[in-house]
Amino acid sequence: LNPNQFQRRRVWSLTIRIWHWLLALAVCTAWGFGEFMDFATIQWHFYLGYSILALLVFRLLLGLWGPQAQRFSALPLGPGRIRTYLGSALSRTPGGEVGHNPLGSLSLIAMLLALLAQAGTGLFIESEDFFEYGPLADYVSESTIHFMGIWHHRIAKLLLFLVGMHLAAMVYYRLWKRENLLLPMITGWKWVKAGRNNEQQKK
Ligand code: HEM
Ligand code: HEM
Numbered sequence: 001l002n003p004n005q006f007q008r009r010r011v012w013s014l015t016i017r018i019w020h021w022l023l024a025l026a027v028c029t030a031w032g033f034g035e036f037m038d039f040a041t042i043q044w045h046f047y048l049g050y051s052i053l054a055l056l057v058f059r060l061l062l063g064l065w066g067p068q069a070q071r072f073s074a075l076p077l078g079p080g081r082i083r084t085y086l087g088s089a090l091s092r093t094p095g096g097e098v099g100h101n102p103l104g105s106l107s108l109i110a111m112l113l114a115l116l117a118q119a120g121t122g123l124f125i126e127s128e129d130f131f132e133y134g135p136l137a138d139y140v141s142e143s144t145i146h147f148m149g150i151w152h153h154r155i156a157k158l159l160l161f162l163v164g165m166h167l168a169a170m171v172y173y174r175l176w177k178r179e180n181l182l183l184p185m186i187t188g189w190k191w192v193k194a195g196r197n198n199e200q201q202k203k
Helices: 013-034 042-065 078-090 102-122 140-173 180-185
Strands: 006-010 189-192
Touching: 013 042, 013 140, 013 180, 042 102, 078 102, 102 140, 180 189
Parallel strands: none
Antiparallel strands: 006 189
16 A cells, blocks of 8 residues: 555544444344244343344434534535446455445445344234243234234345345455455554545544
8 A cells, every 4th residue: 555645544433333333243243143043042032132233223313413524414415426426336456445435335224224223123912832922012003013023034134134234345345455444443543645635533
């Protein structure tokens, strides 16, 4: 990397980093306990689901009223940013974005919504196999419980796909674009294109 072109900057706050790794851990274990459920693990599935809900609410609050860099309104989703991004998405050069690139922003939104729907539907469903039901199942009809169950099942598949794409994007950036996105999510520091001074500065 040419030091005249790239500078090391702190792009992810400690809050976002801790939040991210807690979320990843919770989602993976909740998914595992869901897919391989038994009498002993279903309660853990519930607890993890509630923890994920809490993490989501926290991120929504940050996104709406938190520090500027973490707001959804600061995500680079304008037509200009998307055009520049698409123009260089296939080139073998690091993007050097300060925070998310447009694709990362879309993935953030998609994952938040899918997780919210997953945890939300979970609250209303019952498990015929293990005689347990979500805390809100008592308040809705049988057909609603059934409907929520179908969607809990479907969105679980969608989440698998989204997380798979998430990881594939990291590999693509690492191998093709020669940019390490993973390390910044651990240390907070990232090589950023000099002079790039966009809305996402100083996450
Ligand atoms: C179920 C597991 C996971 C979920 C639900 C998840 C979700 C997310 C979300 C929502 C963000 C956006 C962060 C924000 O701005 O608030 C993000 C960013 C990120 N995640 Fe994950 N993640 C998961 C697993 C992983 C794993 C295993 C890795 C590493 C191999 C990883 C690497 C990253 C990186 C590097 C970013 C920053 C992307 C960028 O530069 O735009 N994630 N993830
Ligand atoms: C984002 C968080 C969650 C994820 C990733 C998740 C994932 C899963 C998965 C993969 C399954 C197996 C689906 C199937 O094979 O049909 C499952 C089943 C289930 N989940 Fe969740 N879940 C989450 C949150 C919750 C919450 C908050 C609750 C309730 C408090 C809940 C209640 C249940 C129940 C009762 C089942 C069993 C359904 C059945 O036996 O048909 N889940 N979940």
